[in-house]
Amino acid sequence: MxxxxxxxxxxxxxxxxxxxxxxxxxxxxxxxxxxxxxxxxxxxxxxxxxxxxxxxxxxxxxxxxxxxxxxxxxxxxxxxxxxxxxxxxxxxxxxANKQAQPDAVTDAIAAETARGVVADHPAKSVARRGPDDARRSAGQQLYGVPVRRAEGEKPIASPAVRLRAREAGIDLRQVSGTGPAGRITHEDLDVYITHGWRTAKAHGLAQKTSVEQIKVAGLRRKIAEKMAISKSRIPHITYVEEVDVTALEDLRAALNSSKRADRPKLTLLPFVMQALVKAIAEYPHLNAIYDDDAGLIHQHSGVHIGIATQTKAGLVVPVVQHAEGRDLWGCAIELNRLAEAAKAGTATREELGGSTITITSLGAIGGIVTTPVINYPEVAILGVNKIMVRPVWDGATFIPRKMMNLSSSFDHRVIDGWDAAIFVQRIKTLLESPAMIFVET
Structure with a gap:
């Protein structure tokens, strides 16, 4: 070895x-x-x-x-x-230094001797076991009887044999070995696969007492640190409002059915981004970074929208830079590019920083209401919940409408409840009458 x-x-x-x-x-x-x-x-x-x-x-x-x-x-x-x-x-x-480190065969013989089992030379025969164990030598097999090994005793096998057994779903503890000191060979596996013992799975309830310790490291540690800073420093206020997106969904379906081949399929987020840009033009103090150490608010003219994105490694926030300079399709194209880069782990540091306001969405599983955590040191985050068909009273009867909640959080040190409410109400108006998103006022 x-x-x-x-x-x-x-x-x-x-x-x-x-x-x-x-x-x-x-x-x-x-x-x-x-x-x-x-x-x-x-x-x-x-x-x-x-x-x-x-x-x-x-x-x-x-x-x-x-x-x-x-x-x-x-x-x-x-x-x-x-x-x-x-x-x-x-x-x-x-x-491996075989003189300094005894091989597995020598270790096995020493273990057998310590248990009082008489063994011949490992190169010539297999240790003799008790009457309840599988008694085998080269050319001799006992089928249908599980091997009984001492508590904690590990079967002896080469890495190749272990790998083959694992891929075949075989527990080597149940396989008898004909090699020196009971080493399990490829031939032993062949015999076991053909004639071997299959243990029955136990059924029923059992208490579980194990505790797994998981180190908080890497991206998960960075997320934990940033979330802790956000919640410890920022007094959050969360405002929830429902939005009728029936007309918006009709418009999205129409645009997708007639889009050019080089354009991506539109999701809800590019429309939300466009509405957010338009609302910020009227309420620019929401597009800001609060330096609480210096006591300064940095109000930005450029709208750099962070999009909370779930990846295999954890939550990252790629940033669509200058959303105010992009149209609907431009936002969609950049959003797709950044999402793919984030999920592949190839997004650059520049693409993962510099946001001035963030949108978070869990898509179809977005729940009815969420309480988003602000992307420190921003002052606002817009949460998009899932779309559901609900009965809505139109004054005469109930009609089915596609409804969606917006759950948004604000830094209450900078944003008053009134400002938060009118900001969300403006976004609601734009999403419910989507033509207004694209009309210059």
Whole structure:
């Protein structure tokens, strides 16, 4: 057996270190070449580290949340044979020292002896077990009886055998081995697959007492820090209003049915962005950054709309810069581009910063009401809830209408309740009469 040492790779020009944000494997796991082992985060991006070889994870060099220097040891794999030569000097491979470290066969024989089980030389025969155990030697099999191993005893098998068993859904603890000291071979797996014991799944209720500790690291740590700052520094006021978007949905469907091939399909958000730009032109103090340390409000003329976007790594906020200079289709195109970059982890720092006001939406699962947390240090955030068909009284009867709630939060140090209400009411008017969004006043 040999070892393959994987070092923290060079993940980008000028990057000296990276934070380990996710392990996809643990010690003892079997991996194949190109299988993702870990994810590390720099200030610019999250990078996945694949395995260059097949093997078994023997050692992990960092905990979640630890920062590791480029070139430092990160993962050690046990591989079959004498090991694999390092590629381009970026990985170190060394053969295991068999004199200093007894192999698995010797360890197994020592364990058998300690339990008082008589064993012959491992190269010649298999340790003799009790009458209830599967008694096997080369060329002899006992089918239909599960192997009984001592508490905590691990079956002996090579990484290749373990990987094959895992992919086949076989618990090696139930397989007898004919190799030295009971080592499980590929032939043993073949016999087990053909004739072996299948344990029945237990049914019924059972108490669970385990507690998993999850390190808050990487993007999740940054999100936690920013949310904590926002809620501790900003006294939030949340205002909720329902909006009839029936006419808006009809307009959106008509535009999508006649759009050019080079244009994306319109969602609700570009219309909300256009309404937001128009409302800010009338109430510019909502488009601001509050520097509470200096006691200054930075009121911006450019409308840079952050769009809260859920990714596999967590919540990020790509920014549509200068929405006031884009039309409906321009907002849609930029929104799609940024969303794809954010989800792929390729969005730049510039694309993830500089917002002056934020829109948050959970789409079809957006709930009836939410209480959005302001994207510090902004002073307002507009929350879009899901569209539902509800009965609405028109003065004579109930009619079905497509209704949606807007749940918006404001910094009460800067924005009074009255200002928050009239701002949301203006957006409501624009969305309920969407032609007004596109008419110059």
């Amino acid at each position: 040999g070892e393959h040492l994987i070092k923290m790779p060079d993940v980008g020009e000028g990057i000296a270190e990276a934070e380990v944000v996710e392990w996809h494997v643990k010690v003892g796991d079997l991996v194949r070449e190109d299988m993702v082992l870990a994810a590390v985060m720099t200030d610019k991006a999250t990078v996945e580290i694949p395995s260059p070889v097949d093997g078994e994870v023997a050692w992990l060099g960092a905990q979640i949340g630890e920062v590791v220097a480029i070139g430092s040891p990160l993962i050690r794999l046990t591989v079959e044979g004498e090991g694999i030569a390092p590629a381009s000097g970026k990985a170190e491979v060394r053969t």
